[in-house]
Amino acid sequence: MNTEDGRYQRIPFHLPSIGEEEIAEVVETLRSGWLTTGPKVRRFEEMFAAYVGARHAIAVNSGTAALHLALEAVGIGPGDEVILPTYTFAATGEVVAYLGAHPVLTDCRPDTFNIDVTTIEPLITPKTKAIIPVHIAGQPCDMDPIMELAKARGLHVIEDAAHALPATYKGKMVGTISDLTAFSFYATKPITTGEGGMVTTERDDYASRIKRMSLHGLSGDAWNRYSDKGHWYYEILDFGFKYNLTDLAAALGIQQLRRSDDLYKRRREIARMYNEGFSGVEACVIPQEADYGTHAWHLYILQLNLATLAGGRNEVIRSLGEHGIGTSVHFIPLHLHPVYQKRCGYSWGAFPVSERIFERAISLPIYPGMTDADVGRVIESVRNTLHALRR
Numbered sequence: 001m002n003t004e005d006g007r008y009q010r011i012p013f014h015l016p017s018i019g020e021e022e023i024a025e026v027v028e029t030l031r032s033g034w035l036t037t038g039p040k041v042r043r044f045e046e047m048f049a050a051y052v053g054a055r056h057a058i059a060v061n062s063g064t065a066a067l068h069l070a071l072e073a074v075g076i077g078p079g080d081e082v083i084l085p086t087y088t089f090a091a092t093g094e095v096v097a098y099l100g101a102h103p104v105l106t107d108c109r110p111d112t113f114n115i116d117v118t119t120i121e122p123l124i125t126p127k128t129k130a131i132i133p134v135h136i137a138g139q140p141c142d143m144d145p146i147m148e149l150a151k152a153r154g155l156h157v158i159e160d161a162a163h164a165l166p167a168t169y170k171g172k173m174v175g176t177i178s179d180l181t182a183f184s185f186y187a188t189k190p191i192t193t194g195e196g197g198m199v200t201t202e203r204d205d206y207a208s209r210i211k212r213m214s215l216h217g218l219s220g221d222a223w224n225r226y227s228d229k230g231h232w233y234y235e236i237l238d239f240g241f242k243y244n245l246t247d248l249a250a251a252l253g254i255q256q257l258r259r260s261d262d263l264y265k266r267r268r269e270i271a272r273m274y275n276e277g278f279s280g281v282e283a284c285v286i287p288q289e290a291d292y293g294t295h296a297w298h299l300y301i302l303q304l305n306l307a308t309l310a311g312g313r314n315e316v317i318r319s320l321g322e323h324g325i326g327t328s329v330h331f332i333p334l335h336l337h338p339v340y341q342k343r344c345g346y347s348w349g350a351f352p353v354s355e356r357i358f359e360r361a362i363s364l365p366i367y368p369g370m371t372d373a374d375v376g377r378v379i380e381s382v383r384n385t386l387h388a389l390r391r
């Protein structure tokens with residue numbers, strides 16, 4: 001447990017699970033001479049579509065790009081309003097602003113931390129065009145009420161599934177429920193390409209638009225133009241973006257996707273061990289898993305019962321850090337950030353459920369490379385810290 005100088009060996013908050021298969025695939029790509037968007041991206045898209053059961057999967061260079069392109073594809077533009085939870089990461093809201101639209105924030109449920117459908121309808125105005133449910137930590141939102149409301153009010157639904165591979169909702173894979181779903185392959189995500197993302201959709205028109213706009217709005221991408229079957233001629237059909245994924249990144253993603261089920265199985269096992277380890281501890285509340293689907297366990301968000309502790313959340317984080325346990329906090333609600341307060345008029349007190357969750361939340365390490373001994377040490381350190389800080 002300790003190094004020679006008496007310090008604790010550190011268990012980081014996250015380590016990507018990269019094996020020899022990933023390394024070999026990347027090396028093969030380097031030797032192929034095709035580094036940017038090419039055959040590996042095409043294969044990764046086909047594999048991902050088959051994995052989640054979607055008609056189309058379009059690979060891009062980030063989850064943020066995936067969300068941006070999905071909103072653009074349904075026609076979100078200046079003056080429109082998009083409803084999204086305040087309890088999410090920066091990307092969910094900023095992509096709305098990219099298009100000149102207005103992010104309209106709402107509160108979350110205290111049990112799953114996901115968007116509360118009962119708070120959505122009062123916010124709908126003639127300017128409202130879409131809803132972005134976010135599957136926080138890998139726990140799917142309860143999508144049926146959201147989809148029913150959207151259908152009744154003529155709204156688009158774009159899922160932020162950055163955390164949610166391979167989560168399911170009522171037997172359906174996330175990625176096949178609404179018209180458009182955005183995934184992230186950032187370094188800390190369930191599978192990684194370093195930086196990367198994917199949009200899934202059943203609609204041919206959305207897929208065609210997203211693919212075109214992901215590479216400058218060109219009529220043909222580099223793979224089509226420079227392969228043996230390609231042609232040098234292209235046309236600029238719209239003012240697009242530079243969001244294409246590289247073959248180097250896709251090579252990593254191909255092998256990560258092949259291991260996705262095993263990576264998920266280990267995360268789920270770690271979550272089970274945490275739940276058992278923290279069961280009955282008065283000073284914390286373990287995350288709940290809804291009974292309508294399967295949790296991807298991208299994050300393990302423990303809530304502290306601050307009323308039982310002499311120190312606050314920061315004191316818990318500091319103590320765990322001294323014992324070599326990496327932690328994080330997910331998330332600082334959007335309405336608490338300066339840009340949302342200055343430009344959108346939000347302030348403390350606007351969304352009490354999200355604020356309460358944020359003030360109590362601490363995310364623990366949950367990555368497949370953790371050994372049972374690592375998990376046991378995290379549990380022991382958390383329990384000891386909470387015991388030491390009790391009132």
